[in-house]
Amino acid sequence: QVQLVESGGGLVQAGGSLRLSCAASGRTFSSFSMGWFRQAPGKEREFVATIHWSDHSTHYVDSVKGRFTISRDNAKNTVYLEMNSLKPEDTGVYFCAAGLMLVPGIDRDLYEYWGQGTQVTVSS
Numbered sequence: 001q002v003q004l005v006e007s008g009g010g011l012v013q014a015g016g017s018l019r020l021s022c023a024a025s026g027r028t029f030s031s032f033s034m035g036w037f038r039q040a041p042g043k044e045r046e047f048v049a050t051i052h053w054s055d056h057s058t059h060y061v062d063s064v065k066g067r068f069t070i071s072r073d074n075a076k077n078t079v080y081l082e083m084n085s086l087k088p089e090d091t092g093v094y095f096c097a098a099g100l101m102l103v104p105g106i107d108r109d110l111y112e113y114w115g116q117g118t119q120v121t122v123s124s
Contacts, residue, residue: 002026002113004096009118012086016122020081022096022115029098032113033105034072034079038092038120045095049081050105059104063089086122093117 008020020036035050049060049070058070069082079096097111105111 002029002032002098004098004113004115006094006096006115006118009094009120011121011123014087014122014124016086017082017084018086018120020083020094020096020118020120022079022081024077024079024098029077030074031100032098033101033110034070035097035099035105035108035111036070036079036081037095037097037108038090039095039117040089040092043092045108047106047108048094051079052104053100057104059106083120086120088122088124091120091122094120 003025005023012018033053036048037045038048039045047061051058051070051072067085072079095117096115098113099111101110
């Protein structure tokens with residue numbers, strides 16, 4: 001089992017920044033690819049960013065490229081999502097996820113463990 005706890009969400013004005021953290025406990029963190037997903041009211045949960053367990057390669061949804069950065073610290077069992085130049089359309093609940101996989105973790109079905117989510121609200 002892996003437990004994931006997100007933090008760092010909040011209310012921010014458009015153009016501002018937030019840094020989300022996801023602390024993992026349980027099985028070996030370094031073996032898991034990690035991802036961030038978000039869900040806006042009335043919409044499906046969508047992929048935001050992922051970092052692979054082996055080479056730390058990263059992938060992003062097009063709408064956040066150049067603004068968001070995913071990173072991980074295996075010594076602290078933590079994955080981060082640095083979010084800059086935030087826009088109102090970035091508003092939603094942000095979820096951290098962990099999965100054992102060989103391919104890039106763009107598909108949410110690849111993830112076995114999920115956190116409870118943290119709310120991010122960007123005002124215009």
